[in-house]
Structure formats: C-alpha cells, structure tokens
Amino acid sequence: xxxxxxxxxxxxxxxxxxxxxxxxxxxxCSVDHKKLGLMYIGCGLVxxxxxxxxxxxxxxxxxxxxxxxxxxxxxNQLFTMHGTTMVFLVGMxxxxxxxNYLVPLMIGAxxxxxxxxxxxxxxxxxxxxxxxxxSYLGADGLYGAGVAPDVGWFAYAPxxxxxxxxxxxxxxxxxxxxxxxxxSMTTAINFMATIICMRCPGMKLMxxxxxxxMMLVVAFLVLVAIPILTAAQxxxxxxxxxxxxxxxxxVMGSALLWQHLFWFFGHPEVYILILPAFGFVSEIMPVFSRxxxxxxxxxxxxTVGIGIISLGVWAxxxxxxxxxxxxxxxxxxxxxxxxxxxxxxxxxxxxxxWGGKLEFTTPMLFVTGFVAMFLIGGLTGIMLATVPxxxxxxxxxxxxxxxxxxLFGGTIFGIFxxxxxxxxxxxxxxxxxxxxxxxxxLMFIGFTLTFMPMHISxxxxxxxxxxxxxxxxxxxxxxxxxxxxxxxxxxxxLLLIWNIFRSLRKGRIAGPDPWNAWTLEWAxxxxxxxxxxxxxxxxxxxxxxxxxxxxxxxxxxxx
Amino acid sequence: xxxxxFMETLFFSGFIVTYLYYIGKSPFGPQPMDVxxxxxxxVNSVCLISSSFTVIFAVRALRRxxxxxxxxxxxxxxxxxxxxxxxxxxxxxxxxxxxxxxIRTNIFGTNFYSLVGFHAFHVCVGLIILIGIxxxxxxxxxxxxxxxxxxxxxTWYWHFVDVVWIFVFTLVYIIGxxxxxAVS
Numbered sequence: 206x207x208x209x210x211x212x213x214x215x216x217x218x219x220x221x222x223x224x225x226x227x228x229x230x231x232x233x234c235s236v237d238h239k240k241l242g243l244m245y246i247g248c249g250l251v252x253x254x255x256x257x258x259x260x261x262x263x264x265x266x267x268x269x270x271x272x273x274x275x276x277x278x279x280x281n282q283l284f285t286m287h288g289t290t291m292v293f294l295v296g297m298x299x300x301x302x303x304x305n306y307l308v309p310l311m312i313g314a315x316x317x318x319x320x321x322x323x324x325x326x327x328x329x330x331x332x333x334x335x336x337x338x339x340s341y342l343g344a345d346g347l348y349g350a351g352v353a354p355d356v357g358w359f360a361y362a363p364x365x366x367x368x369x370x371x372x373x374x375x376x377x378x379x380x381x382x383x384x385x386x387x388x389s390m391t392t393a394i395n396f397m398a399t400i401i402c403m404r405c406p407g408m409k410l411m412x413x414x415x416x417x418x419m420m421l422v423v424a425f426l427v428l429v430a431i432p433i434l435t436a437a438q439x440x441x442x443x444x445x446x447x448x449x450x451x452x453x454x455x456v457m458g459s460a461l462l463w464q465h466l467f468w469f470f471g472h473p474e475v476y477i478l479i480l481p482a483f484g485f486v487s488e489i490m491p492v493f494s495r496x497x498x499x500x501x502x503x504x505x506x507x508t509v510g511i512g513i514i515s516l517g518v519w520a521x522x523x524x525x526x527x528x529x530x531x532x533x534x535x536x537x538x539x540x541x542x543x544x545x546x547x548x549x550x551x552x553x554x555x556x557x558x559w560g561g562k563l564e565f566t567t568p569m570l571f572v573t574g575f576v577a578m579f580l581i582g583g584l585t586g587i588m589l590a591t592v593p594x595x596x597x598x599x600x601x602x603x604x605x606x607x608x609x610x611x612l613f614g615g616t617i618f619g620i621f622x623x624x625x626x627x628x629x630x631x632x633x634x635x636x637x638x639x640x641x642x643x644x645x646x647l648m649f650i651g652f653t654l655t656f657m658p659m660h661i662s663x664x665x666x667x668x669x670x671x672x673x674x675x676x677x678x679x680x681x682x683x684x685x686x687x688x689x690x691x692x693x694x695x696x697x698x699l700l701l702i703w704n705i706f707r708s709l710r711k712g713r714i715a716g717p718d719p720w721n722a723w724t725l726e727w728a729x730x731x732x733x734x735x736x737x738x739x740x741x742x743x744x745x746x747x748x749x750x751x752x753x754x755x756x757x758x759x760x761x762x763x764x
Numbered sequence: 765x766x767x768x769x770f771m772e773t774l775f776f777s778g779f780i781v782t783y784l785y786y787i788g789k790s791p792f793g794p795q796p797m798d799v800x801x802x803x804x805x806x807v808n809s810v811c812l813i814s815s816s817f818t819v820i821f822a823v824r825a826l827r828r829x830x831x832x833x834x835x836x837x838x839x840x841x842x843x844x845x846x847x848x849x850x851x852x853x854x855x856x857x858x859x860x861x862x863x864x865x866x867i868r869t870n871i872f873g874t875n876f877y878s879l880v881g882f883h884a885f886h887v888c889v890g891l892i893i894l895i896g897i898x899x900x901x902x903x904x905x906x907x908x909x910x911x912x913x914x915x916x917x918x919t920w921y922w923h924f925v926d927v928v929w930i931f932v933f934t935l936v937y938i939i940g941x942x943x944x945x946a947v948s
Binding site: 239387394433435439440443447448449450451457458459462466560 | 768772775776777779782785867868869870873874875877878882
C-alpha cells in the first residue's frame with residue numbers, strides 16, 4: 206500500500222518503471238475498491254472460463270446418443286462443478302466486483318466504508334473458490350484419487366450423506382462455499398454501510414443511480430439468504446463429520462428440511478444474481494437512448510418489491526416433492542406476484558427506448574439482448590410456476606433451458622454489456638466496437654442455438670443431469686443443435702478476451718466521458734485516481750453530469 | 765454491527781426453526797424432559813442475562829469518564845460470561861457421561877448440541893471481544909472521550925448473544941421439555 210505513488214493510474218500493474226514484485230504487492234495488498242473490484246471481475250471471468258469448459262465437455266458428451274466419451278461419474282462431477290462455479294464463483298463475484306468498482310464512484314465517495322473488510326471479503330472468495338477446486342487434487346477419501354463433488358449444485362439430502370457420498374468431496378463443497386459465503390456477507394455489510402452513510406452532498410436516496418439502488422437490495426438479500434445457507438451447511442457438516450442426524454431419515458431426520466433451507470437461500474440467490482444485471486441495463490439503456498430512465502421511482506419500488514417477495518417464493522422449486530395443495534397454491538401465487546414488478550421493469554426499459562435516439566453500440570446491443578432473452582426466461586418461469594405444468598416438466602431440460610435464459614441470457618449478457626460500457630472507465634481505453642458487435646452476434650446466435658432446443662428436448666421428456674440418452678426418442682437432433690451452439694459461443698468469448706488484451710494496449714484513448722453519460726463515475730478521469738474525486742462533488746439531481754453539461758436546462762428543475 | 769447482528773439472527777433462526785420442526789420427533793434415546801434439568805440452567809441464564817446489565821453499567825461508567833469503574837464492571841461481565849460457559853460445560857459433561865446423550869445419539873441430541881453449542885460458541889466470541897477491550901483498557905488504550913462509542917457498539921454483540929439465549933432457553937428448556945403427548 207505504501208509503495209503507491211501520489212498520482213497513479215488505477216491499473217498500477219501497467220505503471221512504467223515499477224518492479225514485478227512491487228506491482229504484485231500493489232495489487233495483493235490493495236484495499237482500494239477499484240482494484241478489488243477489478244480483481245473480483247478478473248477472477249470471476251477466469252472461473253467463467255473454467256465453468257464454460259465444464260459445460261462444453263458436457264455438451265460434447267450429449268452431442269450424440271449413447272455416447273461414452275466420459276463416464277457417468279465424471280458427468281455428475283461436471284454438472285455439479287459447473288453449477289456451483291457459475292453461481293458462486295462467477296455470478297456473485299463478478300456482480301459484487303462491478304458493485305465494488307462502481308458504487309463508491311456513483312455516489313461520489315472516496316472508497317467503500319470499510320476498505321480492509323472489503324479486501325478481506327475478496328480474499329475469502331478467492332480462497333473459497335480455490336478450496337472447492339482443490340477437491341480435484343485433494344478429496345481422495347475412499348476413491349484413492351482426487352474427485353470433485355458430484356451431488357449437484359443444490360446438494361440434495363440424502364445424496365450428501367456419508368452413505369452415498371463417500372470420501373470427502375462434499376465436505377470440500379461445503380467448506381469452499383461456506384468460506385466464499387462469508388466473503389459475500391462481509392461485502393454486503395460493506396455495501397449497505399457505504400450506500401447509507403457515504404453519499405456525497407445532495408445525493409439523496411431518490412437521486413441515486415438505479416444500479417446503486419439494486420446493489421442496496423442485493424446486499425439486503427445476501428444478508429438474509431447466505432446465513433441460512435451457512436446454517437444448513439453447518440448442519441450438513443455436522444451430519445457428515447460428527448454423525449449428527451439433521452438430514453438422516455433413518456432416525457427421523459428430514460431430507461425435506463435441507464430442500465427448504467437450501468431453497469430459502471436459493472431463490473433470493475437468483476435475484477442476487479439478476480438484480481445487478483437489471484442495474485446495468487438501467488444505467489446503460491438511458492444513455493444510448495438519450496433519454497432519462499422511464500419511471501425512475503417505479504423502478505426503485507419494483508426493485509424493493511422483488512427483494513421482499515423473493516423471500517417468499519422458495520418452495521416453487523419443490524412442487525414435485527408433494528407439499529400439498531395449500532402450500533403449492535401459496536407458492537404459485539407468490540411466484541406469479543413476483544413477476545409483476547419484474548414485468549414493470551421490462552415495460553420501463555421499453556418505455557425508455559420508446560421514441561429515444563437509439564445508438565446501437567455494443568453495450569446497448571447486449572442490454573437489448575438482455576431484455577429479450579430475460580423476457581423469454583421470465584415467461585417460461587411463469588409456466589413453471591404453474592403446479593401441473595411443473596409436475597410435468599420439473600427436472601427436465603425445459604428447466605435447464607429456463608434458467609439458462611435467465612442467468613445466461615440475463616445475467617451474463619448484462620455483465621458483458623457492463624464490461625463494454627465501463628471498460629473505458631476502468632482502463633482509460635475503449636474496447637473495439639466492431640469486434641464487440643461480432644462478439645454479441647456470436648454469443649446471441651450461439652446462445653439461442655444451445656438453449657432454445659433445450660425447451661423442446663425437455664418437453665419431449667429428457668430429464669436433466671443424465672449423462673446420455675437412448676436413440677429413437679426424438680432427442681438426437683435437439684441435443685445436436687444444442688451442442689452446435691457451444692463452439693459459436695466459445696468463439697464469441699475468445700474474441701472478447703482477445704479484444705480485452707488488444708484494447709488494453711492499442712485501444713482508442715477514452716477520455717473521462719466517452720459515452721456522453723450522466724452519472725458521477727464519468728465525472729472523474731479514466732481511470733480514476735486512487736482517491737476517485739479531487740473534490741467531492743455536490744449533486745442537485747439524478748443526472749449530475751447532465752446538469753453540468755446543460756446548465757441552461759438542468760434536471761433539478763423537474764425533480 | 766447492526767447488520768452483522770441481523771445476519772447472525774438469520775443464522776440462528778435457521779437452527780431454531782429446525783429445532784422447532786424436530787420437537788417431539790425423536791423416537792428413541794434420551795428425551796428432553798428426562799435429561800434436561802432446569803436448576804443449573806437457570807443459574808447460568810441469570811448470570812448471562814445480568815451480564816447484559818453489568819456491561820451497560822460499564823459503558824455508562826466509561827461515558828462518565830471513570831475508567832476505573834468501567835474496568836470493574838467489565839470484569840464482572842467477563843466473569844459472569846465465563847460462569848455461563850463453565851456451567852454449560854458441566855451440564856454437557858453430565859449429559860454425555862451420565863445420560864449418554866451425544867450429537868449422534870438421536871435427533872434431539874443433534875439439535876440440542878448444535879443449537880446450544882453454536883450459542884456457546886458465540887458467547888466465547890463475545891467474551892474474546894470483551895476480554896480484548898479489558899486488556900486494552902488495562903494498558904490505558906481506552907480513552908473515554910474517544911472510545912465510548914466504539915465500546916458501546918462492541919457491547920451490542922454481547923446483548924445480541926444474550927437475547928439469542930432467551931430464545932434458545934425458551935425453546936430448549938421450556939417448549940422443548942413439554943411431554944410429547946401434550947404437543948401432539
């Protein structure tokens with residue numbers, strides 16, 4: 206920390222004249238929210254490649270019927286690791302990373318409220334992730350060789366009991382997720398304290414950028430949901446290591462209890478993963494429509510509504526368990542209810558685009574793709590919330606298609622849009638827009654090829670989590686199309702990586718405000734100095750930079 | 765700190781709900797009404813709950829500026845907390861060696877040791893915080909004018925541990941001891 210000179214660019218790693226170790230130390234010892242944010246995003250993207258690789262192997266296996274490319278055991282490990290990685294080691298850290306980078310800048314603060322706690326959270330996340338992957342090397346147990354957890358990302362009891370899960374890969378799963386969960390909780394505390402206490406003068410709650418609002422709700426959800434998961438995992442650990450009986454049906458323990466506890470965490474979790482992406486869309490879309498966001502207070506109300514309702518929908522993952530008509534109807538109703546605020550958001554985004562002067566730059570393409578894909582995912586979600594429909598298709602490929610539309614078409618498209626939008630801010634250079642557009646179309650086409658047919662193979666009766674399927678069930682063609690999409694997406698992602706590395710050296714210099722945007726992060730230089738703002742800004746409306754650029758017609762007149 | 769406590773509350777609520785769910789569902793082995801004795805637990809509870817008051821006195825003393833009284837009250841709090849831990853340890857010793865109830869015996873044992881054990885663990889964490897403050901004050905690092913707010917916030921955790929105990933006590937020693945027939 207002490208080695209940082211008085212006027213460094215944010216990417217100290219690219220500073221001239223610094224020794225290698227000095228540069229390493231500048232990053233690893235940093236408590237700067239911007240460096241931590243970038244490290245979050247960077248590590249998250251590395252895990253994204255790993256998780257993507259796991260998915261590719263699975264798709265390769267499923268490309269034709271009766272394939273024996275990999276063994277059923279390997280397949281089980283792959284889908285467990287893929288799901289766990291994507292949820293806990295990609296979605297959470299990348300979104301928290303963006304929040305880390307952007308929240309202090311957007312509210313005109315110099316750093317997060319607790320910078321050291323922030324660094325602590327990051328290192329917990331990274332070591333939790335490494336602990337999970339260490340199971341490939343270290344979880345020998347009875348197998349005699351390293352094995353990964355193979356219990357699915359939601360680790361249903363009694364699959365996780367010692368009888369069915371020999372050795373200790375499941376213990377690695379528990380501990381890895383628990384450790385990174387502690388990291389997320391500390392970060393959530395930090396977000397709340399920062400957003401509530403560190404806003405610059407004039408930044409009232411109703412003038413905050415929507416992304417900041419979303420991060421506030423996300424922090425709340427993290428605080429509610431993750432401790433429950435931690436408690437459930439502690440019980441599971443007791444079961445496995447101390448011989449306790451929480452989830453052991455033989456002595457009146459309950460396997461159902463795990464499902465309740467897990468999904469009480471699990472459903473808020475999906476909103477933790479999607480709300481920040483909503484925030485990206487709400488920031489990017491107005492800028493490239495050259496209009497204010499449509500229905501700003503309603504967006505906030507919808508966000509808070511989603512946050513609250515999401516705590517009461519968890520059992521819609523459990524209809525097939527047989528909860529009885531009363532509970533089933535309750536959770537169907539609450540799930541329908543939560544689609545209302547989500548629908549409000551979609552209409553507000555459309556209202557923002559309506560009549561705007563649209564500029565389809567790469568970030569705008571991604572967020573437009575987001576709205577379309579997320580809408581499809583949302584609609585299949587409503588279908589699945591209907592109990593009879595769910596009974597028919599629960600745990601089929603239809604469900605796989607549904608949540609990939611939400612989490613890939615939604616969250617990942619949002620993240621990619623955010624990468625293109627804020628890359629100039631973080632590095633001072635633009636990403637190539639031409640390559641970006643190619644990336645978008647490759648991703649979009651590949652994504653549709655892979656996940657759209659999954660709905661059909663699901664309806665035709667293909668269950669999820671099987672390592673192969675038989676001929677002549679009508680499943681070959683749809684699985685083949687799904688697998689064809691993978692290399693197309695991979696090409697898009699590789700192009701993005703190439704784009705990032707090339708633009709870091711040769712990209713066009715961005716300047717402080719390349720998109721002619723309105724929120725405070727564009728008021729400082731790109732990349733911002735360590736202290737963010739030379740003078741703490743004072744704002745009078747939700748669009749401080751609009752006011753600065755158009756003093757004759759400031760927003761403050763209208764709010 | 766308020767948010768940390770919020771989070772911890774959720775963590776405990778997970779265990780408490782589980783405990784409630786399993787009350788009277790432990791078909792064999794020692795039953796709560798047979799093995800849990802109220803006498804020693806009430807002594808422990810009185811100690812723990814009164815320690816919440818003594819820590820308030822300590823903070824008030826610090827706010828007045830009298831570091832001496834602060835140290836005395838803080839020490840009393842710490843001793844009361846240690847009594848609670850020792851009392852729990854003795855109770856567990858009796859349960860394990862005389863009644864043969866361990867975490868693997870039955871579902872009651874599983875729940876009992878997890879919930880009470882996690883609470884005792886949190887009491888220990890609280891004690892470590894208080895002892896840390898006490899040691900700092902012995903070396904003169906606690907300045908009343910500067911630090912009374914900080915110490916106050918630190919004692920919130922102690923109050924939280926107490927409140928959780930009230931819930932745990934009600935659940936384990938009162939509701940949980942009602943004979944099964946009365947529940948069903």
